[in-house]
Amino acid sequence: MKPNLKVKIGKLELKNPIMVASGTFGYGEEFHKNFYDISKLGAVVTKGISLKPRLGNKTPRVAETASGMLNSIGLQNVGLRAFITEKLPFLQRVHATTIVNILGEKIEDYVELAQTLDEEPGVHAIELNISCPNVKAGGVQFGTDPKLAAKVTSSVKKKIKKPLIVKLSPNYHDMPLMAKHVVDAGADALSIMNTITGMAIDAEKRRPVLANVFGGLSGPAIKPIALRMVCQVYMASKKQRPIVGIGGIMNITDVVEFLLAGSSAVQIGTANFINPTIAADLVDQLEQYMIDHDIADIKELTGGLIV
Numbered sequence: 001m002k003p004n005l006k007v008k009i010g011k012l013e014l015k016n017p018i019m020v021a022s023g024t025f026g027y028g029e030e031f032h033k034n035f036y037d038i039s040k041l042g043a044v045v046t047k048g049i050s051l052k053p054r055l056g057n058k059t060p061r062v063a064e065t066a067s068g069m070l071n072s073i074g075l076q077n078v079g080l081r082a083f084i085t086e087k088l089p090f091l092q093r094v095h096a097t098t099i100v101n102i103l104g105e106k107i108e109d110y111v112e113l114a115q116t117l118d119e120e121p122g123v124h125a126i127e128l129n130i131s132c133p134n135v136k137a138g139g140v141q142f143g144t145d146p147k148l149a150a151k152v153t154s155s156v157k158k159k160i161k162k163p164l165i166v167k168l169s170p171n172y173h174d175m176p177l178m179a180k181h182v183v184d185a186g187a188d189a190l191s192i193m194n195t196i197t198g199m200a201i202d203a204e205k206r207r208p209v210l211a212n213v214f215g216g217l218s219g220p221a222i223k224p225i226a227l228r229m230v231c232q233v234y235m236a237s238k239k240q241r242p243i244v245g246i247g248g249i250m251n252i253t254d255v256v257e258f259l260l261a262g263s264s265a266v267q268i269g270t271a272n273f274i275n276p277t278i279a280a281d282l283v284d285q286l287e288q289y290m291i292d293h294d295i296a297d298i299k300e301l302t303g304g305l306i307v
């Protein structure tokens with residue numbers, strides 16, 4: 001019998017738990033045209049969208065590191081209007097389940113973005129990227145202050161009907177505490193995690209490799225940290241909300257590890273740059289894994305870790 005791969009994120013039912021991570025898949029068009037039918041994925045999470053278009057940081061803004069990469073793209077994106085008129089119609093036409101990742105400099109930005117996107121039939125859920133500096137609070141990141149993270153979550157939640165996913169930053173030390181604040185504030189699900197701040201140095205030039213000096217580390221190097229954070233939040237949560245595990249997933253074993261640690265779904269990020277068909281391949285491989293291991297429903301894997 002065909003195993004059941006369906007998972008629920010709030011009211012949204014995904015056909016499978018494999019999504020692609022924000023910023024590693026553009027707006028889906030190139031992947032659909034060149035590689036595979038992106039409606040096969042549980043969901044496409046778009047590049048982070050801001051109210052106005054952003055050009056991003058100066059180059060070089062990516063660097064390869066041992067078992068990972070650093071990026072300081074600076075949240076380059078087309079902005080809300082162009083996203084709705086130029087990018088969303090394509091995603092809708094190809095029947096992609098679309099989660100829009102949003103970012104702001106103040107709470108009002110997040111609310112305006114979320115409210116506008118909530119009205120769009122092609123948008124199925126919203127993911128808040130709270131790893132952004134809050135201009136009003138002197139540049140402190142929303143995601144490194146539980147009270148601020150809760151405030152932005154509740155402000156958005158009040159104004160939208162679609163499921164709200166909050167993407168947590170590993171740059172805050174107490175993930176269960178952060179998760180509690182955000183869930184109590186109304187998050188329907190949590191994405192764990194965003195990149196970890198790092199840097200690379202060119203010793204010959206005695207200069208940082210990235211023009212921005214610091215950047216976000218992703219890829220297999222961060223997987224053990226992401227697994228730990230997913231597991232900690234899953235075990236500590238009294239009010240369980242689905243966790244979307246993210247960080248260095250490269251193959252089917254990694255997917256299963258994240259599910260066992262407590263994830264209901266996963267996102268594939270850096271791996272898309274190495275193998276552009278990886279996320280679609282993982283959908284097939286996950287189904288085969290379940291058949292081989294006699295697992296009828298994907299939910300049997302979530303939190304199945306024996307400790």
Ligand SMILES: Cc1cc2nc3c(=O)[nH]c(=O)nc-3n(C[C@H](O)[C@H](O)[C@H](O)COP(=O)(O)O)c2cc1C
Nearest residue numbers: 021022023048071129193194218219247248269270
């Ligand atoms: C080039 C690049 C751009 C990214 N842009 C965003 C973004 O716009 N919004 C966001 O929430 N996360 C962004 N991320 C973080 C990823 O979505 C993901 O959380 C992170 O890369 C960890 O997963 P991975 O190790 O599988 O890549 C970006 C990551 C990379 C590598």
